[in-house]
Amino acid sequence: MTDVTEAPSDTTPGSEGHGGDHAVAVAAAHGVDTMFTLSGAHVFPMYDGAVRADPPMRILDVRHEQTAVFAAEAVGKLTRVPGLAVLTAGPGVTNGVSPITQASFSGSPLVVVGGRAPANRWGMGSLQELDHPPLLAPVTKLARTVHQVAEVAGAVDEAFRVAGSSHRGPTFLDVPMDQFFDKATVDRPAVGARQRLEADPDALAKVGALLAAASRPVLVLGTDVWADGAEEAALRFVEQTGVPVVTNGMGRGVVPGGHPLLVTKARGKALGTADLVVVVGTPLDFRLGYGVFGGKDGAPTAQVVHLADSPGQVSGHADLAASASGDLTAVIDGVQAALEKAPSKPDWSAWVSDLQAAVAGGVERDGELLRSEADPIHPARIYGELVPRLAEDSVVIGDGGDFVSFAGKYVEPKRPGGWLDPGPYGCLGAGLGSAIAARIARPSAQVVLLLGDGAAGMSLMDVDTLVRHDLPVVMVCGNNSAWGLEKQPMQMLYGYDVAADLAPQTRYDDVVKALGGGGETVTDPTQIGPALDRAFDAGTPYLVNVITDVNAAYPRNTFGV
Ligand SMILES: Cc1ncc(C[n+]2csc(CCOP(=O)(O)OP(=O)(O)O)c2C)c(N)n1
Numbered sequence: 001m002t003d004v005t006e007a008p009s010d011t012t013p014g015s016e017g018h019g020g021d022h023a024v025a026v027a028a029a030h031g032v033d034t035m036f037t038l039s040g041a042h043v044f045p046m047y048d049g050a051v052r053a054d055p056p057m058r059i060l061d062v063r064h065e066q067t068a069v070f071a072a073e074a075v076g077k078l079t080r081v082p083g084l085a086v087l088t089a090g091p092g093v094t095n096g097v098s099p100i101t102q103a104s105f106s107g108s109p110l111v112v113v114g115g116r117a118p119a120n121r122w123g124m125g126s127l128q129e130l131d132h133p134p135l136l137a138p139v140t141k142l143a144r145t146v147h148q149v150a151e152v153a154g155a156v157d158e159a160f161r162v163a164g165s166s167h168r169g170p171t172f173l174d175v176p177m178d179q180f181f182d183k184a185t186v187d188r189p190a191v192g193a194r195q196r197l198e199a200d201p202d203a204l205a206k207v208g209a210l211l212a213a214a215s216r217p218v219l220v221l222g223t224d225v226w227a228d229g230a231e232e233a234a235l236r237f238v239e240q241t242g243v244p245v246v247t248n249g250m251g252r253g254v255v256p257g258g259h260p261l262l263v264t265k266a267r268g269k270a271l272g273t274a275d276l277v278v279v280v281g282t283p284l285d286f287r288l289g290y291g292v293f294g295g296k297d298g299a300p301t302a303q304v305v306h307l308a309d310s311p312g313q314v315s316g317h318a319d320l321a322a323s324a325s326g327d328l329t330a331v332i333d334g335v336q337a338a339l340e341k342a343p344s345k346p347d348w349s350a351w352v353s354d355l356q357a358a359v360a361g362g363v364e365r366d367g368e369l370l371r372s373e374a375d376p377i378h379p380a381r382i383y384g385e386l387v388p389r390l391a392e393d394s395v396v397i398g399d400g401g402d403f404v405s406f407a408g409k410y411v412e413p414k415r416p417g418g419w420l421d422p423g424p425y426g427c428l429g430a431g432l433g434s435a436i437a438a439r440i441a442r443p444s445a446q447v448v449l450l451l452g453d454g455a456a457g458m459s460l461m462d463v464d465t466l467v468r469h470d471l472p473v474v475m476v477c478g479n480n481s482a483w484g485l486e487k488q489p490m491q492m493l494y495g496y497d498v499a500a501d502l503a504p505q506t507r508y509d510d511v512v513k514a515l516g517g518g519g520e521t522v523t524d525p526t527q528i529g530p531a532l533d534r535a536f537d538a539g540t541p542y543l544v545n546v547i548t549d550v551n552a553a554y555p556r557n558t559f560g561v
């Protein structure tokens with residue numbers, strides 16, 4: 001495997017400035033236009049650098065550091081340029097640990113710059129004197145202290161390069177306050193194009209041969225297909241080979257909702273009765289049965305192929321018939337070329353028709369719940385109303401338990417890059433940060449944030465940020481007055497539940513109104529649609545608080561363990 005690197009741009013020689021000037025200039029050269037932050041004196045040089053930069057860098061100040069980092073992570077996911085969060089020393093950084101960890105689990109490109117107690121007082125007990133990198137090291141690709149102002153530009157450049165190259169993830173730097181405020185004249189580094197990893201042609205040939213011999217193949221497309229910019233190659237592969245597809249994470253939309261080869265709605269049958277499953281750009285984790293497929297309805301165990309964006313991502317636990325890693329466009333194109341060389345073209349049409357029939361059956365069954373007139377409201381009815389109102393370019397964000405699982409079942413995006421779910425870390429509280437990011441990254445798109453009522457409590461105060469920065473988004477709260485995804489399993493396991501109920505029918509819409517947005521509560525299923533229309537027309541942050549049936553649990557077959 002070789003690295004392919006395009007020629008870097010020229011260095012900027014002899015630039016003068018404090019640590020913040022250098023950091024902001026390098027971040028801007030990497031494509032950053034917004035920093036997400038919550039104020040603290042340790043990071044003032046970053047603000048001063050942003051204000052005095054030409055053009056100035058936007059400072060998006062939030063109400064909780066988790067929102068700043070979730071927003072920067074979501075920018076990374078949506079734009080595929082690392083997002084930037086700036087956190088003050090000590091509690092600012094520790095408040096960012098959950099979203100940094102989420103970025104690590106999701107392979108999201110993210111750079112976090114932290115403040116740090118001054119080096120010239122270190123060990124004497126100055127305010128918030130915490131050594132951050134050891135805390136961050138296990139959940140980042142790089143975590144270090146920049147000890148000299150003259151090293152800031154180079155360190156920030158490295159942080160962006162590492163975060164943005166396969167397999168993507170978060171990086172962290174902190175700068176001691178005395179060094180951050182200090183000045184230095186340095187040559188700011190040139191910014192090169194991202195590195196692309198080439199794949200082993202023999203490995204691709206083997207995958208092509210396995211596909212050529214398969215009778216019932218399924219292709220699974222995950223987040224890294226989008227993150228690695230391979231969405232066009234993936235769709236081309238699907239359309240030219242006729243292979244049926246299941247998508248997850250940000251792989252959703254790569255094959256548009258409604259496409260005849262998209263069989264996510266028949267996922268159980270597809271993955272359970274396939275003879276070959278080719279998984280691209282997503283780990284073989286609990287979401288994919290740990291990489292064991294087949295065995296359903298008397299089918300034998302399926303052969304498994306794992307294609308990843310980098311060698312470290314290839315599953316170490318699954319029993320693989322073949323694997324390959326590298327730039328995913330090259331990997332997918334390479335498998336297609338190998339398949340085309342096969343002596344006979346496989347005919348999967350009967351298998352595809354079988355799966356299409358299962359999809360059609362699923363769509364019909366879904367229809368009953370999507371039109372449900374049940375009182376209290378069945379959460380599926382919300383999607384029955386929402387899905388027809390979604391634009392092609394919508395960004396749909398899920399933050400919650402069962403309410404978001406229903407979204408995963410019923411929302412099939414028409415385009416890639418518009419679906420943000422919690423991913424394998426499953427961290428509640430990302431909602432408002434993700435919505436802020438989506439509004440900025442996709443200024444003209446519909447942005448819809450789906451919130452469980454439990455999840456809403458973790459970030460709703462940042463509606464204040466939406467209002468202050470004039471960022472209208474539509475929020476829909478599936479309010480079952482409970483931590484539903486925990487209540488139902490506890491009932492199942494113990495026959496009772498504790499710590500699972502929330503106050504009944506809380507007016508989260510009133511919270512949004514108090515913060516300067518709009519909203520309403522809905523208890524009648526026929527009123528959901530008109531309320532959504534008002535939300536889309538509002539031009540302000542608007543929350544539709546739908547009171548739903550706590551007993552309408554999502555029918556899940558895994559609890560993630
Ligand atoms: C930060 C965090 N804390 C706790 C959990 C455990 N958890 C997973 S789902 C869930 C319930 C979510 O409730 P809500 O947002 O109201 O959605 P519902 O399941 O009721 O639709 C909880 C507490 C988690 N995933 N993340």
Ligand SMILES: [Mg+2]
Binds near residue numbers: 453479
């Ligand atoms: Mg709930």
